[in-house]
Amino acid sequence: TEIFDDIKNEDQYNIHIELNHKKEPTILCSCASGMGTTSKLKDIILDSLPTGVTLKVLTYDYATLIKQ
Secondary structure (H helix, E strand, O other): OHHHHHHHHOOOOOOOOOOOOOOOOEEEEOOOOOHHHHHHHHHHHHHHOOOOOOOEEEEOOHHHHHHO
16 A cells, blocks of 8 residues: 555556455446347346356446446
8 A cells, every 4th residue: 555655646646445345246248349239248147147146247338448
């Protein structure tokens, strides 16, 4: 964290650090051909998971992702 504090003081970067933060397992689905394929992929992934597995599947437009 000391290195990040030094970088933050330079005002050139926007950094956010979360220590000891448990994240929900997540899969990100995106496709350059559009959201239709992405939605189908999400359904396939969710349908293939064993019962009781908790997993978040997010869908995003590819063009939007590459702009960020």
